[in-house]
Amino acid sequence: xxxxxxxxxxxxAGIQVYVFTVQSLNWTNDRTRSAFGLSLAEAQSxxxxxxxxxxxxxxxxxxxxxGVVLLLFGQTAIGATLILAxxxxxxxxxxxxxxSAPRLARVALFQAAPPLFAILCVAAGLAA
Numbered sequence: 001x002x003x004x005x006x007x008x009x010x011x012x013a014g015i016q017v018y019v020f021t022v023q024s025l026n027w028t029n030d031r032t033r034s035a036f037g038l039s040l041a042e043a044q045s046x047x048x049x050x051x052x053x054x055x056x057x058x059x060x061x062x063x064x065x066x067g068v069v070l071l072l073f074g075q076t077a078i079g080a081t082l083i084l085a086x087x088x089x090x091x092x093x094x095x096x097x098x099x100s101a102p103r104l105a106r107v108a109l110f111q112a113a114p115p116l117f118a119i120l121c122v123a124a125g126l127a128a
Contacts, residue, residue, distance in 0.1 A: 002125025006071065008118035009064050009083050012090055015111060016061035024054030037103075060086050060093075064115075076126070083122055087115035 026032045027050040028043040038046070067082025094112030098105055 001121045001128060002071075005083070005118050005121030005123075005125050006068050008114050008121060009068055009087060012087060012114040012118055013061040013065045013068075015114060016057040016090065019111065020054040020058040020061070022054070023050040023057065027051065027054075035107075057093075060090055064090075064118075080122060080126055084119060087119045087122075090115035091119070 022032055022035075027047050028040065032038075033040065033043045036043075043050075064083050064086035067079045067084075067086060069079070070082065071079030073079075091112050094108045094115075097111070098108035
């Protein structure tokens with residue numbers, strides 16, 4: 001189960017890196033604006049907020065990836081803590097998105113599912 005949890009954690013990290021690129025690098029692009037239902041003026045006025053939010057996602061990805069590396073090098077307690085804390089923050093952030101913008105439920109599910117299942121698998125793997 002731990003191996004599945006690690007794979008799901010890395011998938012979740014990859015999604016967070018993708019979200020970083022959307023928010024921090026591509027926020028005013030037509031495709032991104034369309035996905036979030038933003039006009040060009042709205043995207044430009046929220047660009048700084050999206051930019052910093054994107055880095056939040058990137059740092060979560062870095063944290064869980066560091067957790068995976070430490071776990072693989074035998075630092076189980078530290079690695080698992082970073083994985084579980086980072087993945088929990090990802091799930092919580094997706095819940096905030098879902099509750100604040102129900103029309104983006106599909107996006108929230110896309111962001112929440114891998115880290116949620118990673119948490120369950122890592123916890124089960126550690127308990128075994």
